[in-house]
Amino acid sequence: MMKKAGLILLTFLIAVIFAGCSTSANSENNKGDDxxxxxxxxxxSGADLVEAREEIGKVIEAKTGKKVEHQTTTDYIVAIEAIANGNADLAFLGAQGYIEAHNKNEKVLPIAVATGPSGTLEDAVYNSWLAVQSKDADTYKNGDEFSIDPIQGKKFSFVSNSSTSGFKVPSTGIVDYFKQEGEYGDLTPEDLLEGGEDKFFSEVLYGGSHQGSAVNLLTEKADxxxxxxxCVNNYVELADGEENKTGAVYKVKEDAAEPFNTVAGKEFTLISVTPVLNAPFVVNTDNVKEEDRKKLLEIMTSDEIANNEKIFVPEESEFSGLFKKTDAERLVEVQDGWFDPIRELAK
Known part of the structure; x- marks a missing residue:
């Protein structure tokens, strides 16, 4: 009888301990409603954008009374997993990153996206570039026009296979272009993930960030x-040609911050430019109550955010921010379906 009572007591104590551990882990993940x-x-996540990140945090804190913590990362997957598994409440992701997070957890939904100069979603796009060192640019020409034909067999740098403009869009574009030629009729984006003697590229590198991919090019690790x-506007300036047009030449600023500080003065040329849907702020609706989500939407899409020069930076400003203000740019509400064109690239 004593043994049985002891066993019941032991079982109870184990249950209490595990319940306590579970509660502690859950609290650590969600960090409470405040x-x-x-x-x-x-x-x-770079040091040059600390003030820009903190400015958004300050506005949210002032309007919600909640403390904002910033989780910076060195890997796309870390940020995607953080919002999908609830270790983060909000995230700023590319379209492809959002789709991957949503596929992992349908409770991850977009909340707002930056518009184009019109102040609407009609021109809410940025640009995916394929670039080469300017000293090699002529070898990527067919007559007077730039061509991507010579990229086959070269050393190529992507950003991450979870990047929209640093992998999804360019890889799809490359495949669509080369599939028109008989030799590459069976080419797929997966064939571009790694290089080798029997691969499309001789070598494939990943920069980990857009800045890192650009530096791979400028340090001649990639062709x-x-x-x-x-993602590179804060570090480079137009040296020749027209902004975001094939053939444009960009030069790294002499006072460029890391990681461009080691390649100051280097130039690159665009051989391909493709518009891409703007990146959204997304929210984990399991973590964030509906009333708080509505409040966040109101904050994000407010004139206060749109007119904050540390968030939407005027063209003449030297401040390193997240968005440029050339006309009526602002954050506006966005729905999941707006990203369907990026989903279509996987079909």
């Missing part, structure tokens, strides 16, 4: 690189 954690991709305009 804290909002924002996960950032590697592109926006061709994919990266986007918005």
């Amino acid at each position: 804290t909002l954690t924002i996960a950032w991709l590697p592109n926006e 061709v690189a994919a990266f986007c305009d918005t």
Whole structure:
């Protein structure tokens, strides 16, 4: 009888201990209703964007009374997993990153996206670039026009296979172009993931961020690189040609911050430019109550955010921010279906 009582007591104590551990782990993940954690991709995690990240946090804190914590990352997957598994409440992801997070957890939904100059979703796009070092640019020409034909067999740098403009869009574009030629009729984006003697590219590198992919090119680790305009705008300036047009030449600023500080003055040329849907702020609706989600939407889409020069940076400003203000740019509400064109690329 004593043994049986002892066994019951032991079982009870184990249950209490495990219940306590479970509660503790859950509290650690969600950090309570008084804290909002924002996960950032590697592109926006650099020291040069500290003030821009904190400015968004300050506005949210002032309007909600909640503490905002910033989770910076060095890997796309870390940010995607953080919002999908509830370790982050909000995240700023590319379209492909959002789709991957939503596929992992349908409770992850977009909340707002930056518009184009019109102030609407009609021109809410940025640009995916394929770039080469300017000293090699002429070898990527067919007559007077630039061509991507010579990229086959080259050393190529992507950003991450979870990047929209640093992998999804350029890989689909490359496949669609080369499939028109008989030799590459069976080419798929998966064939571009790694290089080798029997592969499309001789070598494939991943920058981990758009900045990293650009530096791979400028340090001659890669012959061709994919990266986007918005993620490198703070570090480069137009040297020749027209912004975001094939043939445009960009030069790294002499006072460029890391990781471009080691390649100051280097130039690259665009051989392909493709518009891409803008990146959304997304929310884990399992973590964030509906009333708080509505409040966040109201904050994000407010004039206060749109007119904040540390969030939407005027063209003439030297401040390193997340968005440029050329006309009526602002954040507006966005729905899941808006990203269907990116989903279609996988079909």
